[in-house]
Amino acid sequence: MDKTLERRIKEAPKLPRVYFDHAATTAPGQEVTKLLLSVLRDNYGNPSSFYKEGHQAARILEESRASIAGGLGVLPEEIFFTSCGTESDNWAIKGAARARQGRGRHLITSTIEHHAVLHTMEALEKEGFEVTYLEVDDQGLIDPRTVQAAIRPDTTLVSVMMANNEIGTLEPIDEIGAICRKANVIFHSDAVQALGALPVQPRDLNCDLMSFSGHKLYAPKGIGLLYKRKGLRIERLLDGGAQERRQRGGTENVAYAAAFAKAFELSLAGMESESKRQVGLRDRLIKAVIESVPHTKLNGHPDKRLPNNANFSFEFIEGESILLLLDSLGYACSSGSACTSASLDPSHVLLAIGMPAEIAHGSLRVTIGRETGEEEIDRFLVDIPLVIERLREMSPLYADYNKGKLKALIPPQGGMDVKMKGGYGLE
Numbered sequence: 418m419d420k421t422l423e424r425r426i427k428e429a430p431k432l433p434r435v436y437f438d439h440a441a442t443t444a445p446g447q448e449v450t451k452l453l454l455s456v457l458r459d460n461y462g463n464p465s466s467f468y469k470e471g472h473q474a475a476r477i478l479e480e481s482r483a484s485i486a487g488g489l490g491v492l493p494e495e496i497f498f499t500s501c502g503t504e505s506d507n508w509a510i511k512g513a514a515r516a517r518q519g520r521g522r523h524l525i526t527s528t529i530e531h532h533a534v535l536h537t538m539e540a541l542e543k544e545g546f547e548v549t550y551l552e553v554d555d556q557g558l559i560d561p562r563t564v565q566a567a568i569r570p571d572t573t574l575v576s577v578m579m580a581n582n583e584i585g586t587l588e589p590i591d592e593i594g595a596i597c598r599k600a601n602v603i604f605h606s607d608a609v610q611a612l613g614a615l616p617v618q619p620r621d622l623n624c625d626l627m628s629f630s631g632h633k634l635y636a637p638k639g640i641g642l643l644y645k646r647k648g649l650r651i652e653r654l655l656d657g658g659a660q661e662r663r664q665r666g667g668t669e670n671v672a673y674a675a676a677f678a679k680a681f682e683l684s685l686a687g688m689e690s691e692s693k694r695q696v697g698l699r700d701r702l703i704k705a706v707i708e709s710v711p712h713t714k715l716n717g718h719p720d721k722r723l724p725n726n727a728n729f730s731f732e733f734i735e736g737e738s739i740l741l742l743l744d745s746l747g748y749a750c751s752s753g754s755a756c757t758s759a760s761l762d763p764s765h766v767l768l769a770i771g772m773p774a775e776i777a778h779g780s781l782r783v784t785i786g787r788e789t790g791e792e793e794i795d796r797f798l799v800d801i802p803l804v805i806e807r808l809r810e811m812s813p814l815y816a817d818y819n820k821g822k823l824k825a826l827i828p829p830q831g832g833m834d835v836k837m838k839g840g841y842g843l844e
Contacts, residue, residue: 420799421803422742422803422804422806422807425746425799425800425803426742426745429745429747430747432747432796433747434747434748434749435747435748435749435789435793435796435797436786436788436789437749437750437783437784437785437793437797438749438750438751438782439633439725439785439786440582440583440610440633440725440726440751440784441751441784442632442633442638443633443635444635445635445636445637445676445680446635446680446683446787448679448683449635449636449676449679449680449683450676452675452676452679453637453672453673453676456477456671456672456675456676457672460473460477460671460672461474462474463668464477464478464668464669464671465658465659465660465668465669474669474671477671477674478498478669478671478674478675479493480675480678481671481674481675481678482496482674482678484681484682485678485681488681488685489617489618489619489644490618490619490620490621491619491620491644494647494662495644495645495646495647496642496643496644497642497643497644497645497661497662497664497665498640498641498661498669498670498674498677499640499641499642499643499665500640500641500670501630501632501639501640501641502531502609502628502629502630502633502641503533503630503641504641504654505629505630505641505642505643506531506533506534506537506576506605506607506628507533507537508643508651508653508654508655509576509605509626509627509628509643509645509651510524510534510537510538510541510574511537511540511652511654512651512652512653512654513573513574513603513605513626513649513651514541514546514573514574515651515652516650516651517573517603518546518573520571520573521569521571521572521573522545522546522547522571522573523546523547523548523549523569523571523573524538524541524546524547524549524572524573524574524575524576525548525549525551525564525567525568525572525574525575525576526538526548526549526550526551526575526576526577527550527551527552527553527559527577527578527588528550528551528552528553528765529553529557529578529581529583529584529586529765529766529769530577530578530607531578531582531607531609533607534576534578534607535765538550538576549567551563551564551567551577552769553769553770554770555770555771556586556717556718556719556721556770557581557586557717557718557766557769557770558586558588558589558721559589561589561592561596564577564596564597565596568596568597568600568602572602573602573603574602574605575593575602575604576604576605576606577590577593577604577606578590578606578607578608578610579606579607579608579610579611579615579617579622579627580608580610580611580614580722580723581717581766582609582610583716583717583728583764583766583782584717584718584722584726584728584766584767584770585610585717585718585722585725585726585727585728586717586718586721586722587611587615587718587721587723590604590606590624591621591622591623594606594622594623594624595623597623598623603626603649604623604626605624605625605626605627605628606622606624606626606628607627607628608627608628608629609628609630610633611723612629612630612633612634612681612684613633613634613635613680613681613684613685613688614684614688614692614695614723614724614725615688615692615723616688619644619646624644625646625649626643626644626645626646626649626651627643627644628641628643629642629643629644631673631676631677631680634680634684635683635684635787636673636676636677636679636680637673637676639670639673640670640673640676640677642677645664653666655667691787692724693724695724695725695785695786695789696724698785698789698790698791698794699724699725699726699785701794702727702783702785702794702797702798703727705798706729706798706801707729707830709798709802710731710801710802710805711829711830712731712732712733712827712828712829713729713730713731713732713805713827714729714730714732714776714827715727715729716728716729716730716770716780723784725784725785725786726782726783726784727782727783727784727785728781728783729780729781729783730767730772730776730777730779730781730827731780731781731805732776732779732826732827733779733809733814733815734779734805734808734809734812734815735779735808736752736778736779736781738808739752739779739781739805739808740752740781742804742807742808743800743801743804746800746804750781750782750783751782751784752764752780752781752782763777763778763780767780775814775826776827783797
């Protein structure tokens, strides 16, 4: 196989595109799409209406709700449909904080949350709430003891994600939830990345509120969920009609709710075998990249991570350049969260785990999916060393390193020089 980058780029249009950004979104499956179109065409009635078409739509909506609730091990009346994960996060956090502000106005979250959580917390700070942002270790893990130590008499809500969307680290939310329950503090978790990849049972995880999004598990964009424990009162986010048991105004998106339920059903049916398969591909990818590309670091926990997630930092180059070259070779990858892809700032998650800004700029997230096979991994493992080598040839930082003017922050064999976390040091 010819390994020159130019020839690989020239041949790429003849090859199938390789989609490696399943953490950003997924393509709805054939069964999901078929059901979606069927409901859109044949069950277009407004579920709040009192005639046959409305009753049919309402039945589909409630069957979808019951199906999802069964998969989560909760009651149907604890499931509320939203437009997306961002709305679910906003509603859970703002709704719980405002409902309990008479008791206290102190909230707790982590520094590596999705911006849907962080920006919601910032908005509440403008309303007079106080937020404690918990630090994580260099693998992105939150120590439950820091949550315990941060809880005060006026703490009303803790929000910690189940799985990080950028580096894939899984958080000990069952332990954190148990701490919150003992302290009579509401616990919310953003589980958008986890649903469909891992077993998610809100009650077993000691969660009062959980947020989900359909397009991360092969349902269409535009549908999300909020799990709200029965008996828990939170304020409405959207005012309007009496939909969703008077908790969320707006005509229900029946077809998308049905598509979410079908996608969740399918993911549960094959989750154990598919997650195991993805772990095998992921681990093979990680091992080969670290071994074949010098000065490369795996970001996130090596074991406690999402089955499909691999996040790397490549020293001396920038992530945007990596993405552009990979795109020309036929790959769709990401340098971090899709919600911040227009930003030139380094990932807040990588900075939070102690990564110097210079290294954080050279990050690449590869997230595989159901259609990913050995062939796609093989192809990528040929191309990624060529891409990094070419970009380093163009990098003045790499030139200074080769001349002995700059010390590498990431050793040739990978890992991280902890003494160099503050940034580059000239010799």
